[in-house]
Amino acid sequence: MNELLLMCLIAGRRAAIPAIRVQSVIEIDDITPIPGVPSFIRGLTALRSQALTVIDCPVALGFTGRQDTSGQRAAVVDVEGHLYALLVDEAYDVGEARSDPVGVPGGFGEGWQAAARGMVETDGGPTLLIDVEALVSGPIAQAA
Numbered sequence: 162m163n164e165l166l167l168m169c170l171i172a173g174r175r176a177a178i179p180a181i182r183v184q185s186v187i188e189i190d191d192i193t194p195i196p197g198v199p200s201f202i203r204g205l206t207a208l209r210s211q212a213l214t215v216i217d218c219p220v221a222l223g224f225t226g227r228q229d230t231s232g233q234r235a236a237v238v239d240v241e242g243h244l245y246a247l248l249v250d251e252a253y254d255v256g257e258a259r260s261d262p263v264g265v266p267g268g269f270g271e272g273w274q275a276a277a278r279g280m281v282e283t284d285g286g287p288t289l290l291i292d293v294e295a296l297v298s299g300p301i302a303q304a305a
Contacts, residue, residue: 164258167236168285170250172219174273176289177258177281178247184237186252189215189230201299203230206246213237213246221299222272240297247296256283262290272300 166177167186185208192204192215201221205212215235217226226248227233235246262279269277269289276296277289 164281166256166258166281166283166288166290167252168254168256168283168288169234169236169252171289171291172222172224172272173250174269174289175283175285175287176249176277176291177256177283178236178238178291178293180255182238182293184239184244187235187237187246189233189235189246189248192230199299201226203248208237208244208246211244213244215246215248216297216299217248218296219248219250221296222276223270223300224272238293238297240294245297247293254285256285258288258290259283265289 165180167180167183169176192206194204201217203215203217206215220226234252235248238245258281260282262281265277278292280287281290
């Protein structure tokens with residue numbers, strides 16, 4: 162496969178976002194809450210005078226998110242012309258997929274089943290390959 166990937170940890174699991182989808186990796190300082198949105202949308206933050214919708218990836222997968230996000234890293238992605246900051250536990254490397262995606266094992270939970278394109282082999286071991294659109298849609302849309 163040899164696709165470049167941003168290697169990260171999400172909800173304690175090794176995950177990867179296709180590098181071609183990532184505009185930058187930022188450190189989150191301030192998030193402005195948005196009333197009435199689902200809990201996986203933490204609010205808005207700014208990057209070079211552009212508003213980014215902040216997605217709490219663990220919550221979008223059906224897990225508990227961190228309360229304090231200051232200093233947390235996020236991958237900035239574009240989905241249909243809208244910019245999103247995907248909060249990750251850690252973003253630590255860029256690597257290559259060494260295999261084509263295979264099915265996600267059942268023990269990972271419904272969130273990962275819906276938000277991962279599969280598992281790929283990397284230099285760091287088996288890694289969940291993120292489907293950016295599914296993750297941005299959150300758990301409500303995934304359950305439909």
